[in-house]
Structures are given as structure tokens and as C-alpha cells.
Amino acid sequence: MEMVQEILKTVGDALGMENLTLWSLLRVGIMVLAGWLVIRVLMGMADRLLERSKGLSAIRVYIRSTLRIFLWFLLALMLAGTLGIEVTSIIAMLSVVGLAVSLALQNTLANLAGGLVLLVSKPFVVEDYVEADGISGTIAAVDLAYTTFITPDNKKIFVPNSQLSAAKIINYNTLGRRRMDMKFTASYDAPTAQVRSAIEEVLAALPGILDDPAPVVYLSEYQSSSIKYLARLWTSTDDYWTVYYALLEGVRESFDRYGVEMTYDHLNVHIVEK
Numbered sequence: 001m002e003m004v005q006e007i008l009k010t011v012g013d014a015l016g017m018e019n020l021t022l023w024s025l026l027r028v029g030i031m032v033l034a035g036w037l038v039i040r041v042l043m044g045m046a047d048r049l050l051e052r053s054k055g056l057s058a059i060r061v062y063i064r065s066t067l068r069i070f071l072w073f074l075l076a077l078m079l080a081g082t083l084g085i086e087v088t089s090i091i092a093m094l095s096v097v098g099l100a101v102s103l104a105l106q107n108t109l110a111n112l113a114g115g116l117v118l119l120v121s122k123p124f125v126v127e128d129y130v131e132a133d134g135i136s137g138t139i140a141a142v143d144l145a146y147t148t149f150i151t152p153d154n155k156k157i158f159v160p161n162s163q164l165s166a167a168k169i170i171n172y173n174t175l176g177r178r179r180m181d182m183k184f185t186a187s188y189d190a191p192t193a194q195v196r197s198a199i200e201e202v203l204a205a206l207p208g209i210l211d212d213p214a215p216v217v218y219l220s221e222y223q224s225s226s227i228k229y230l231a232r233l234w235t236s237t238d239d240y241w242t243v244y245y246a247l248l249e250g251v252r253e254s255f256d257r258y259g260v261e262m263t264y265d266h267l268n269v270h271i272v273e274k
Contacts, residue, residue: 028079035075043068062116062144107162108145114161115144123169129237133167135159152241177210178240180233184251185226187261192219192227198258199231202250208239226263 046067050060077091119142124130128139130149135157137149147164149157172178186195196217203215215233222228231251235243255262 027082031075031079031082035078039068039071039075042071107160110162111145111160114163114165115142115146117165118142118147118161119144124171124173128171128173129240130172131170132164133159172240173237177234177236180231180235180240180244180247182231182233182244182247182251183220184229184231184255185223185263186229186255187263188225188227190227190260194258195227195229195255195260198254198260199229199251202247202254203231203233206243206246206250208235208243208246210234210236 043064046064050063124139124142126139126141130136130139135149135151137151137155137157140148140150140156142148143161145161146158147161149159151157184195184199196219199217200215203209203217209215210233213234215231218230218232220228220230231247233243252262
């Protein structure tokens with residue numbers, strides 16, 4: 001027994017452990033077992049609380065992992081104190097390391113913080129059509145560091161969450177429908193009623209346009225060489241682009257049938273002969 005104590009004392013002196021004895025090792029073993037049981041109980045309680053918090057469902061895994069690491073770190077500090085290891089020096093060293101890491105990874109940490117904000121607040125979900133910070137497209141994925149957009153021309157854009165969480169976000173899927181304002185120009189020679197009838201005929205025949213609120217056509221502006229008409233209508237978010245392109249084609253064909261000239265900017269020059 002004395003030989004074991006002598007070996008432990010030698011090892012303890014070499015490692016800087018003042019209290020490395022058989023009794024301290026036994027206490028460490030008991031603390032590890034008790035700490036493991038306490039951590040299991042606390043993690044079970046945390047799981048039940050997280051299950052009740054619907055707003056935290058998206059980051060439940062990250063919260064559990066962080067809490068587990070923190071609890072085991074506390075247990076490790078307690079074990080170190082039991083073995084006579086100077087805990088304050090460990091904490092000071094970890095503080096310096098943490099500061100250096102945070103400075104080196106400040107952009108990454110900002111993205112992670114932004115990702116947590118987006119996952120908790122949920123301004124959008126996957127498959128929503130969103131416009132933010134000059135980028136518009138369908139949300140393909142929301143991760144901790146980046147959010148993935150798929151643009152209408154099938155480009156995949158990865159936007160840092162730190163940038164996205166600070167931007168103004170327009171979510172077109174929130175209410176399930178979108179307003180569409182389409183502008184068309186017609187010649188001054190075309191009667192207003194005729195132009196309005198040509199556009200309304202297309203609106204009445206086109207599927208995907210909502211009846212409430214009903215679509216309307218206005219004369220919106222007098223320009224230098226044409227009159228501008230505004231067609232205002234509502235569609236479901238999923239039908240928006242289908243209706244958009246179909247309306248462009250339909251109005252062009254309707255103008256041809258009604259004999260309405262779809263004008264462009266030009267200058268009429270009249271030569272007066274003397």
C-alpha cells in the first residue's frame with residue numbers, strides 16, 4: 001500500500017497534482033458516476049422543456065449539444081479541483097484561447113449567431129419565395145452559417161446568415177397570395193374603353209387569377225408617345241409566375257385582335273410644306 005501511495009505521490013508531483021491519493025482517486029470515481037447521473041437527469045429535463053418550446057424546435061440539437069458540453073466541462077473542473085489541479089489557471093488559459101478563437105473566427109461566429117436568430121424567429125421556411133438584400137428566390141435550405149436561395153433562373157446562392165438576419169426580408173408565401181401590377185402601353189389613337197376591354201378579356205379567361213379581390217384595369221399615366229394602363233390582380237404564390245408570363249402573351253394577342261397598337265417610345269416628326 002505504501003508503495004502505491006509513493007507511486008501516486010511521484011506521479012502527482014510530476015503532473016502538478018497535490019492531492020493524488022487512493023482516496024482522491026476513489027472520490028473522483030464516485031464524482032464521475034454521480035456527475036454522469038446528474039447530467040442524464042438534467043439532459044432529460046432539458047429535452048422535455050425543449051419539446052414544449054415550439055419556437056426552439058429548429059435549434060434543439062444545437063442547444064442539447066451545447067448544454068451537454070457545458071455540463072461535462074463543469075464536471076471536469078470539479079474533478080481537477082479534487083485532484084489538486086489549479087483550476088484558476090485552466091480557466092485563465094481557456095479564456096485566452098477563447099478570445100483568440102473568437103477574434104479569428106468573428107465572421108463565422110457572426111454567421112452562426114445570425115443563423116440562430118433566423119432559426120428561432122423563422123421569418124421564412126424552406127420552399128418560401130423570399131426577397132432580401134437584393135436577392136430573390138426560393139429558400140432551399142436554412143443552415144447555421146448560410147441560407148441557400150434558388151433564383152428564378154436556377155442559380156444557387158449561399159447568403160451569410162449575418163447579412164440575412166440584418167436585412168429587410170419580404171416573404172411572399174406568408175399570406176399565400178401575391179399582388180401583381182402589370183403595366184401596358186397603348187397608342188393615343190386607341191379608345192380607352194377598347195384598351196380596357198382588351199385587357200379585361202384576358203383577365204377573365206386566364207386561370208390562376210383570384211376573384212377576391214377582383215382584378216381591375218386603370219389608365220395610370222399619360223406619357224410622351226403613349227398611354228400607360230395598369231392591370232392589378234391577385235394570384236396564389238405558387239401560380240404567380242405562370243400567370244405573369246401567360247398575361248404578357250395574352251394581352252399581346254388581345255391587342256392584335258382589338259386593333260390596339262402597343263407602342264414604344266418614339267418621336268413623331270411632321271414636315272410642313274410651304
